[in-house]
Amino acid sequence: MGSEGGVTKFGLLLCQTPPVPSKKGVAEAKTDALEAAKKLVGEGIAAHPGAKMVVLPEMFACPYGTKFFEPFCEPVPDAQAAEPNTDQSPSVKVLVDIAKSHGVWLVGGSVSERDSAGKIYNTCLVFNPQGHIVAKHRKVHLFDIDIPGKMTFKESETLSAGGQVTTFESPFGTIGVGICYDVRFAELALSMRQRGAQVLIYPGAFNTTTGPAHWRILCQGRALDTQCYVAVCSPARSEDAGDYPAWGHSLVVDPWGEVKVELDEKPGFAFVDVDLDYLKDVRTRVPISMQKRPELYELK
Numbered sequence: 001m002g003s004e005g006g007v008t009k010f011g012l013l014l015c016q017t018p019p020v021p022s023k024k025g026v027a028e029a030k031t032d033a034l035e036a037a038k039k040l041v042g043e044g045i046a047a048h049p050g051a052k053m054v055v056l057p058e059m060f061a062c063p064y065g066t067k068f069f070e071p072f073c074e075p076v077p078d079a080q081a082a083e084p085n086t087d088q089s090p091s092v093k094v095l096v097d098i099a100k101s102h103g104v105w106l107v108g109g110s111v112s113e114r115d116s117a118g119k120i121y122n123t124c125l126v127f128n129p130q131g132h133i134v135a136k137h138r139k140v141h142l143f144d145i146d147i148p149g150k151m152t153f154k155e156s157e158t159l160s161a162g163g164q165v166t167t168f169e170s171p172f173g174t175i176g177v178g179i180c181y182d183v184r185f186a187e188l189a190l191s192m193r194q195r196g197a198q199v200l201i202y203p204g205a206f207n208t209t210t211g212p213a214h215w216r217i218l219c220q221g222r223a224l225d226t227q228c229y230v231a232v233c234s235p236a237r238s239e240d241a242g243d244y245p246a247w248g249h250s251l252v253v254d255p256w257g258e259v260k261v262e263l264d265e266k267p268g269f270a271f272v273d274v275d276l277d278y279l280k281d282v283r284t285r286v287p288i289s290m291q292k293r294p295e296l297y298e299l300k
């Protein structure tokens with residue numbers, strides 16, 4: 001589905017929130033992180049009043065580490081037409097509040113979600129400006145890597161993987177959602193494109209080993225594979241060497257593969273005007289979606 005009512009441009013704001021301190025207690029660290037996110041979004045929107053869709057980072061209110069996902073987890077409602085009940089979900093409460101108070105679409109980073117069976121997921125919720133949940137993406141590919149002496153991480157020690165490809169409809173067209181490591185999988189991005197996506201949004205948190213090597217180039221790759229805008233939003237880097245050293249560098253790539261904006265490692269925000277006429281033009285002039293030969297290279 002395309003954009004409705006002739007909307008072909010919209011402002012996209014990425015908020016690179018401060019790192020969540022790992023040495024504070026859970027309640028204090030979460031409250032501080034949620035306050036910091038609220039404040040940064042407010043500043044970002046004041047600086048860019050054209051922002052219609054706002055993005056937060058992966059685990060923006062939980063230190064990124066396997067030992068933290070359980071203590072920081074909370075129940076998370078499913079997509080629903082009404083404003084969700086947030087009595088048990090402090091992060092979701094703040095996300096509803098941000099979407100409603102600024103009247104924006106909000107891709108709410110990710111939160112550590114506990115389901116009714118006690119499983120924990122890395123989950124992104126998307127809100128419309130009324131504060132209703134319009135999409136829920138559970139990270140599909142868990143971040144399990146081992147680069148000895150540099151970066152070893154095993155999300156699967158505590159997290160379960162989601163099982164769905166996620167897109168949602170907005171007045172600005174169809175938007176696809178993945179989380180961080182999901183960006184490495186071209187097939188997921190192509191599947192979102194096949195469902196009509198024009199913009200792919202990944203809350204993420206690469207690190208100082210894989211970030212400089214792969215972060216930007218993966219986003220450019222996904223943008224060229226799909227001829228979509230690709231946005232990745234990271235937390236800022238912690239100065240405490242004991243914490244996960246997030247790469248930062250939230251960025252947006254256009255469908256031509258050009259990096260339109262990129263932050264450094266510090267907290268801040270990045271704004272881009274997404275231009276769907278330009279996207280259409282790129283897709284018309286280089287019509288790869290019509291030239292595919294799936295009979296030759298369909299993957300199992």
Ligand SMILES: NC(=O)CCC(=O)C(=O)O
Pocket residue numbers: 058143179180181182184204205206207210211214
């Ligand atoms: N949070 C993540 O999924 C990290 C992914 C990452 O760093 C990578 O290299 O991939």
